[in-house]
Amino acid sequence: xxxxxxxxxxxxxxxxxxxxxxxxxISEHNRLYWYRQTLGQGPEFLTYFQNxxxxxxxxxxxxxxxxxxxxxxxxxxxxxxxxxxxxxMYLCASSWNTDTQYFGPGTRLTVL
Amino acid sequence: GENVEQHPSTLSVQEGDSAVIKCTYSDSASNYxxxxxxxxxxxPQLIIDIRSNVGEKKDQRIAVTLNKTAKHFxxxxxxTQPEDSAVYFCAASAGGNEKLTFGTxxxxxxxx
Numbered sequence: 001x002x003x004x005x006x007x008x009x010x011x012x013x014x015x016x017x018x019x020x021x022x023x024x025x026i027s028e029h030n031r032l033y034w035y036r037q038t039l040g041q042g043p044e045f046l047t048y049f050q051n052x053x054x055x056x057x058x059x060x061x062x063x064x065x066x067x068x069x070x071x072x073x074x075x076x077x078x079x080x081x082x083x084x085x086x087x088x089m090y091l092c093a094s095s096w097n098t099d100t101q102y103f104g105p106g107t108r109l110t111v112l
Numbered sequence: 113g114e115n116v117e118q119h120p121s122t123l124s125v126q127e128g129d130s131a132v133i134k135c136t137y138s139d140s141a142s143n144y145x146x147x148x149x150x151x152x153x154x155x156p157q158l159i160i161d162i163r164s165n166v167g168e169k170k171d172q173r174i175a176v177t178l179n180k181t182a183k184h185f186x187x188x189x190x191x192t193q194p195e196d197s198a199v200y201f202c203a204a205s206a207g208g209n210e211k212l213t214f215g216t217x218x219x220x221x222x223x224x
Contacts, residue, residue, distance in 0.1 A: 004155070033211070042118075042201045042214030043156065056211060091155055100146070101212065103155035 002026075004104035006092050012110045013082055020078045021107045025094030032075050033101060034067055036060065037089040049075060082111045114139040116204050118215025125192050126223050133218045135202035136184045142204040145178060145185045146212070150199045159200075160187070189220075197222045 005024045013019050025032045031050050035043035046065070047057045051072040061067075064082075069075040079086055089108050093101040115138040125131045137145075143164035148156035162169045162176045162185065169176050173192075178185040189196055199219050203212040 035212075040217070042116075042203070042217050043212070045211040045213070048211060058211075093155075098144075098207070098210070100158050100161065103148075103157070105153075105155045 004092055004094050004102055006090075006104040006107050008107055009105060010108050010110075012112065014112050015082060015084060017082055018078065018080045019082060019109065020076055021090055021092075021109075023075045023077070023092030023094075023104060025073070025075070025092070026102060027073075029094035029096050029102075030072070031095045031097065031101075032069055033093040033095075034075070034077055035091040035093065035103075037091055037106070038087075043091055046077075079109075082109075084111050087111045114142060114204055114206070114213040116202060116213050116215040118202050118218060120218060121216065122219045122221070124221045124223055127192055127194060129192055131187075131189045131192055131196070131220055133187045133200055133202070133220070134184060135186070135204075135215050136182075137204040137213075138183065139204070139206060140183065141206040143207075144205045145176070146203050146205075147176060147187050148201045148203065148214075150201065150217075156201060192222045194222050194224055196220060 007022045033048040034046040037043040049069040064080045067077045089106040091106045093103045095101045118135045146161035149159045150156045173190045175188045199217045202215040205212050
């Protein structure tokens with residue numbers, strides 16, 4: 001069990017550029033979650049998948065955000081036309097059904 | 113939707129003393145309450161959780177209590193050690209453990 005991994009760990013981009021993050025969950029986990037955490041705040045739910053199906057999306061997930069989990073394993077989160085307000089830590093978590101959510105180390109995004 | 117409030121935002125405790133962090137939630141349908149510890153530059157790590165069919169759960173120096181009538185739950189850490197210094201988040205979820213709603217965090221500092 002190697003844990004949840006995320007890539008890259010840090011991303012600096014200019015406003016208006018597109019960015020894509022990857023999450024690899026714990027191998028036997030069927031659920032995968034994305035959260036966003038800004039400085040001094042708790043994580044905020046963005047979306048989650050059960051296998052390849054995206055079951056819920058937060059209102060925080062504007063139309064510039066898209067998440068996929070094509071084969072029910074790894075997931076990608078893409079942000080198009082980044083804005084300075086998108087600067088945050090993007091966290092991925094995975095679980096087996098309703099068991100414990102295990103978090104990855106996060107991807108820190110800085111939009112200049 | 114669910115709203116979770118957490119107090120205090122910062123807490124300093126002498127090594128060996130106890131620490132208590134309290135959370136309240138708003139959605140009476142919430143039935144799963146985990147606590148996460150987050151160290152600098154890392155993702156949240158689960159330290160203990162409780163489901164609504166029990167009132168208290170203990171794991172060595174850590175305990176969580178739940179009062180469903182009052183909609184509050186608390187984390188208790190006894191015999192604190194320097195490695196307990198971190199930010200602690202409470203969370204709540206309806207449906208067992210789907211999207212987690214987090215509190216704003218408590219920065220715990222253990223004074224040697």
